[in-house]
Amino acid sequence: MNLNSENFPQRPAWTEIDLGKLRRNLQLIRGDLPRSVRLMAVVKDEAYGHGALDVARVAVEEGAWGFGLSTLEEAVHLREGGITAPLLLLGERQEAELEWCVAHNLTICVNEPYAVRRLAKIAADFGKQVPVHVKIHTGMSRYGVRWDEALPLIEKITAEKSLRLEGVMTHFSQSDEVDKTFAHLQFSRFQEILTALEQKKILVKLRHACNSGGFLDLPKAHLDMVRVGILLYGVFPSQVCRQLPGIEPVMSVKAKIAAIQKLKTGEVVGYGMRYTAKTERRIAILPIGYGDGFPRVRNEGCALIHGQRAPLLGGIAMDALMVDITDIPQAQMWDEAVLMGKQGGDEITVRDIAKLKNSVTYDVLTNWRLRLRRKSVNARTAPAKTETVLATDGHR
Numbered sequence: 001m002n003l004n005s006e007n008f009p010q011r012p013a014w015t016e017i018d019l020g021k022l023r024r025n026l027q028l029i030r031g032d033l034p035r036s037v038r039l040m041a042v043v044k045d046e047a048y049g050h051g052a053l054d055v056a057r058v059a060v061e062e063g064a065w066g067f068g069l070s071t072l073e074e075a076v077h078l079r080e081g082g083i084t085a086p087l088l089l090l091g092e093r094q095e096a097e098l099e100w101c102v103a104h105n106l107t108i109c110v111n112e113p114y115a116v117r118r119l120a121k122i123a124a125d126f127g128k129q130v131p132v133h134v135k136i137h138t139g140m141s142r143y144g145v146r147w148d149e150a151l152p153l154i155e156k157i158t159a160e161k162s163l164r165l166e167g168v169m170t171h172f173s174q175s176d177e178v179d180k181t182f183a184h185l186q187f188s189r190f191q192e193i194l195t196a197l198e199q200k201k202i203l204v205k206l207r208h209a210c211n212s213g214g215f216l217d218l219p220k221a222h223l224d225m226v227r228v229g230i231l232l233y234g235v236f237p238s239q240v241c242r243q244l245p246g247i248e249p250v251m252s253v254k255a256k257i258a259a260i261q262k263l264k265t266g267e268v269v270g271y272g273m274r275y276t277a278k279t280e281r282r283i284a285i286l287p288i289g290y291g292d293g294f295p296r297v298r299n300e301g302c303a304l305i306h307g308q309r310a311p312l313l314g315g316i317a318m319d320a321l322m323v324d325i326t327d328i329p330q331a332q333m334w335d336e337a338v339l340m341g342k343q344g345g346d347e348i349t350v351r352d353i354a355k356l357k358n359s360v361t362y363d364v365l366t367n368w369r370l371r372l373r374r375k376s377v378n379a380r381t382a383p384a385k386t387e388t389v390l391a392t393d394g395h396r
């Protein structure tokens with residue numbers, strides 16, 4: 001017997017992360033951007049559930065300038081994994097976090113005067129000059145200093161020797177809808193402050209506003225950098241935004257058939273007896289449930305088996321769901337089923353799952369539980385580095 005961790009039996013339900021597709025998406029996005037515009041890869045929440053370290057390693061190779069994150073833990077995790085690129089924490093920091101940010105060379109957004117003084121003091125104690133970004137709220141009313149009150153704060157930052165104003169940013173509340181009226185209003189407010197900075201001869205290296213929607217649909221707002229999240233992972237922020245051909249989803253969810261049952265007419269399936277067989281049925285049990293993040297549906301949705309749609313029967317359980325394989329007679333024990341992703345010529349999209357969940361694609365990607373093993377594939381199918389790829393180094 002050999003009971004070591006390397007041959008620990010893997011659960012027959014998992015998320016598959018195709019790093020080859022991630023690489024391709026990065027190349028398409030990088031290729032669509034003017035050379036002068038930097039790419040920040042947003043990898044908060046474990047890169048939207050794809051595994052931040054794996055994603056960051058590929059993104060560095062494909063010319064990402066740096067990474068956008070949410071929490072201190074996320075950023076420290078990347079540093080400890082050997083990522084040396086700039087890491088920008090996008091939200092607000094508690095005072096106790098500032099020292100850690102300086103120690104780990106993390107870049108933070110500073111949005112009020114007290115934080116400016118505290119960070120400046122800590123940076124001076126470390127003997128460092130620390131880059132900071134100012135997040136300007138231009139209408140979203142979330143984080144940041146109001147656009148019409150930002151100038152005095154920015155001047156406070158530039159007056160501190162241990163701080164270096166590296167970036168000024170804003171964030172759109174609606175950049176991927178057909179109606180861009182509010183996005184344009186937000187951008188004009190942002191431009192007001194940028195103009196005021198120019199008049200004061202305050203130079204800012206990185207002015208940035210765009211998320212995936214803005215990257216796709218608001219080229220005038222690209223400025224010095226775009227912050228792309230969901231599109232890296234192959235999912236468009238909406239169905240009405242510009243479609244970049246060749247972008248493909250990176251994540252799939254799979255499980256293997258763990259039991260097969262035959263139903264006679266009138267027999268029922270699952271908790272609550274939510275399905276009754278009208279004729280004889282053959283069903284497969286997949287060992288994945290709402291405890292893994294699958295939406296808690298009843299008689300809705302399907303799995304792909306042998307490239308065919310097998311409809312879900314009855315209510316889904318914490319650890320299991322049942323699908324009808326009457327029309328897929330070749331389906332056998334331990335055959336692979338796809339719950340999200342492609343099989344054969346068919347696909348269950350992230351959006352399909354979002355509909356079942358009555359939610360958005362972002363929520364679907366980030367809410368698969370980690371007890372589904374994350375399996376990365378195609379880590380090294382990249383074409384040999386060409387000169388074009390190397391040339392992206394020029395605008396880091």
Ligand SMILES: *Cc1c(COP(=O)(O)O)cnc(C)c1O
Pocket residue numbers: 042044068090171210211212213227228229230231237
């Ligand atoms: C999450 C986030 C992004 C990325 O948004 P996507 O729609 O996933 O591209 C960009 N900027 C900020 C400030 C964010 O919080």
